[in-house]
Amino acid sequence: MSEPANPVTPESPGGTMDHLDEMTCLLYAERQLDRARAQAVSAHAQECAACRTLLRALERESRLLTRAMLEEDEPLPSRIAALHEQARKSFGWIWGLVFGLAASGVYALYTQLVEPWQARLEQAGFGGTSLLSLMIFQGAFWKGWQSMLTLLEVLAMLTVAGSAVIVFRRRLRRGSALALVLAGLCAALAIPAPASATEFRKGDTLEVTKDEVIKSDLFMTGARARIDGTVEGDLFFFGQSIDINGHIKGDAIIFGQSVRISGQVDGNVRSATNNVTITGQVTRNVLTFGEVVNLDSAGKVGGSLTAFAAGLGVDGHLGRDLLAFSGNTIISGDVGGGIQLRGDSMSIGSTAQVGGPIKFEGEKPATVASGAKLASPVEFTKHVHESRYKEGHYYVWRVIWTAAFVLLGMVLFLLLPRFAADAVSAGERVGAPLGLGLLVLPGVPIAAVIACITVVGIPLGLMTIGLWLLVMNCAEIVVGAVIGSWIMGKTSDTWGLIGRMAVGFVIVRVIYTPIEQIHVIGWLVGLGIVMWGTGAIAIALYGRLQPKMATIPVAGPMPPIATPVGGVQPA
Amino acid sequence: MSVPGMTETTDAVARARAGDNDAWGQLYKDFAPAIFRFCRRALPTREDAEDATMDIFIKLQKNLSQYDETRSFSAWLYRVAANHCWDILRRRKIRQDKETEDVDEVPLEHPDPNQLDRLIEQKTSEEVRSALGKMNARARMALVMRYYSDMSYDEIADALGVRRAFVGVVLLRARHELRQALEGKTALAAGGTS
Helix, strand or coil, X not given: XXXXXXXXXXXXXXXXXXXXXXXXXXXXXXXXXXXXXXXXXXXXXXXXXXXXXXXXXXXXXXXXXXXXXXXXXXXXXXXXXXXXXXXXXXXXXXXXXXHHHHHHHHHHHHHHHHHHHHHHHHHCCCCCCCHXXXXXXXXXXXXXXXHHXXXXXXXXXXXXXXXXXXXXXXXXXXXXXXXXXXXXXXXXXXXXXXXXXXXXXXXXXXXXXXXXXXXXXEEEEEEEEEECCEECCCEEEEXXXXXXXXXXXXXXXXXXXXXXXXXXXXXXXXXXXXXXXXXXXXXCCEEEXXXXXXXXXXXXXXXXXXXXXXEEEECCEECCCEEEEEEEEEEXXXXXXXXXXXXXXXXXXXXXXXXXXXEEEECCCCEECCCCEECCCEEEXXXXXXXXXXXXXXXXXXXXXXXXXXXXXXXXXXXXXXXXXXXXXXXXXXXHHHHHHHHHHHHHHHHHHHHHHCXXXXXXXXXXXXXXXXXXXXXXXXXXXXXXXXXXXXXXXXXXXXXXXXHHHHHHHHHHHHHHCCHHHHHHHHHHHHHHHXXXXXXXXXXXXXXXXXXXXXXXXCCCCCCCCCCCCCX | CCCCCHHHHHHHHHHHXXXXXXXXXXXXXXXXXXXHHHHHHXXXXXXXXXXXXXXXXXXXXXXXXXXXXXXXXXXXXXXXXXXXXXXXXXXXXHHHHHHHHHHHCCCCCCCCHHHHHHHHHHCCHHHHHHHHCCCCHHHHHXXXXXXXXXXCHHHHHHHHCCCHHHHHHHHHHHHHHHHHHHCCCCCCCCCCCC
């Protein structure tokens, strides 16, 4: 950009008159020249008709510009004109709707989901007085704070804490953030590590020999492992296959391809494996996710068995209840408690004994051999394959679930108001969140699995998966809020945003419910909604991790100055 | 357009800052049309202007506490609007800045005063609005700030991120570009945001 020319050169040294340059004329017309130069220009203009004409033309041009800009050539958009009134009028019935739906959602969630699952999990040995304590303090993989303070968990906690500081660093002063991190590190270092809390073993083939006694927890990663000795704590195994022939005095937590328990486990067995075979004894409960689960005729489980499997065989002794989601189930052993089973088929052999009620939901009734000793007949419920859309209660449940999601959205928006606003704002761009959603949906689980492979990253990977599931469930809420904002206009107020979310969410549900019945299209639309919302949340999350670029223009006001053209006053 | 009195505005601002929703509604009602028209002139599409107006009032609500009540509210509001619109344009048209810089090096031809006078006399407001739509973003923004909202050279310099001494140059070049557009010639800088 070139510097402005010397503004005033009305007369040449030789006395012949030059013309004023246009810049000088403009600055004069706009009263930007100092007094002396303005007087010189004025004097020149008295003498020079051409410059007078130029000055007049510039002033007319200014007026023409102002007039052209001020003219109301098009009506004010109704969205803007009606925003305030609309928002105020709408909220009376919206809040009634929101709280009504929320209340019914809470009730439905508790009675239909939380309570039954809590009961089932208690059956499976996850005793707890509340769902929170059930999940956090008495869950399958946590053994209380003492054993949580192993190197692994501390590392995971520090990772999460560091991430949290990064995410929320804009809310903290730089010094505060640094102090927080340092304090956290000091605290982590100051916590005395429990002596010999966990023994780590890593290798291709691992073994605890017959006479060996591990006096702590044992953490093993490897292709194959064999336990012939004694582990006085818990056993954690991540690998291909493991044979437990010895004695585990704590719990056995196993991720692998196959597990065979021929020895004794005093605690619980939790496993996610392809095959589980129990020919030994498990004193407490078994929870397993696998393809084939078999309690051998010589095997004993003192507590309950909870299984998610393609094939399940119970030939041995089960002390308490059996809860299973299994394709094909064969019961030939004795079950001390009742059976709740959902699957394709159930067969009860002549040697079977069941001490409690048997409930089976499947394709065809259970086959029961004549010699079987059952406390009560099998209560069979046939799978119903009728279109659920034709049933009235489907729509009732849609309403209840809508209410539940609105409630969830309300809680999240209140907990994270700025993040929610960011996500909704990101969602309004549609294209970008859809694209990012397409990447994030498959990408995050892949990244989580990779993290889990690097043992240290297991907690982080599990948490990532959890977060991913949460985000997917929240996607529709964000989309609802975007739709609501489009309809009712934008707002910065958290409750206003919640109201828009509620309205938008209900609209999305109302539109999507009939679309959902068209199989492929319904599936694609559903995927699109999840992608859209997930992408918006991902963008908002990314925004949190980036230094803020946009500046909020709130500079102090300038003193008014006089200009020849004047400005516009608002109306 | 009816002009809200200074006292009423000051009173409404004070009440809005204290959390009075009705006062906030009054401010919105009084100023939203003017701010929308400002955005409409500065931004390429009507939808952009609608969104920008909403965003500006959202920012305003958040930052109302920073407004100095001894100064003009409308001037402060226009500064917020100008900064917001320029921020939008700048983010969208990073390329355009480079083009504009190139254009800034082209010397301006001194106009024939009589010819200019005739041109201005012949053109209607509608033609000027149409020509504005063909201009590059910065030139149009400068004209809108100066001739719609009566912003000072200092304020324009601050909003556009140029030295005050260059504001006159920016405005003069913008006028030349406007004249070319009015004459049906290609604008100096292609890629206007219309």
